[in-house]
Amino acid sequence: MTALENLGQLIxxxxxxxxxxxxxxxxxxxxxxxxxxxxDEIYRWVCPVCNGxxxxxxxxxxxxxxxxxxxxxIGGWDPTxxxxxxxxxxxxxxxxxxxxYRPGSPEDESSMTIKLPGPDEPFFCHYGLHRIGDGYVNTAxxxxxxxxxxxxxxxxxxxxxxxxxxxxxxxxxxxxRRADAPERAR
Numbered sequence: 001m002t003a004l005e006n007l008g009q010l011i012x013x014x015x016x017x018x019x020x021x022x023x024x025x026x027x028x029x030x031x032x033x034x035x036x037x038x039x040d041e042i043y044r045w046v047c048p049v050c051n052g053x054x055x056x057x058x059x060x061x062x063x064x065x066x067x068x069x070x071x072x073x074i075g076g077w078d079p080t081x082x083x084x085x086x087x088x089x090x091x092x093x094x095x096x097x098x099x100x101y102r103p104g105s106p107e108d109e110s111s112m113t114i115k116l117p118g119p120d121e122p123f124f125c126h127y128g129l130h131r132i133g134d135g136y137v138n139t140a141x142x143x144x145x146x147x148x149x150x151x152x153x154x155x156x157x158x159x160x161x162x163x164x165x166x167x168x169x170x171x172x173x174x175x176x177r178r179a180d181a182p183e184r185a186r
Contacts, residue, residue, distance in 0.1 A: 042122065043070035044160055046083040084160060092125045092153035095165040100126075101154025105169035119159035124149040 046052040047065035054062055054069040061067040074082050100107035100116060100123070107116050117123045124146050129136040138146035154165050
């Protein structure tokens with residue numbers, strides 16, 4: 001006897017089917033909500049209309065930035081005259097020695113092995129993540145976001161129109177690698 005048939009005996013077959021459909025719908029809504037949270041929005045500029053105050057001179061909410069003082073829409077303004085948004089605390093302060101955005105890294109576009117993400121796709125720093133072989137694995141995720149991982153400083157610079165790190169990639173060796181990792185990864 002299936003769970004639906006068992007439930008049908010308790011509350012009636014029509015009610016059991018309706019209840020089952022409601023559960024499926026609730027699950028679908030929950031999955032959709034989980035996919036929508038958290039919203040990935042990275043603001044790159046202080047709002048040029050309200051100068052980051054979130055309010056216009058009249059005291060009303062700024063309609064350009066929706067009152068949060070930050071925006072990505074600087075169309076019509078000279079970018080050299082706009083103020084970049086402050087670096088969020090979840091961005092590494094400086095690129096790691098083995099930052100993927102350093103020249104000569106395995107992920108470097110010039111090596112053509114792996115393409116680095118563009119400015120609209122966040123790239124997380126590997127620092128503190130579990131290293132296995134030639135890659136990194138996070139121990140906790142929310143959707144596709146690695147919990148606790150910080151945004152890569154090299155990616156942040158590139159996404160904000162700043163130059164990539166100048167110093168070449170340097171693999172630190174076996175410092176943060178498992179002893180049983182494949183030989184080429186140590």
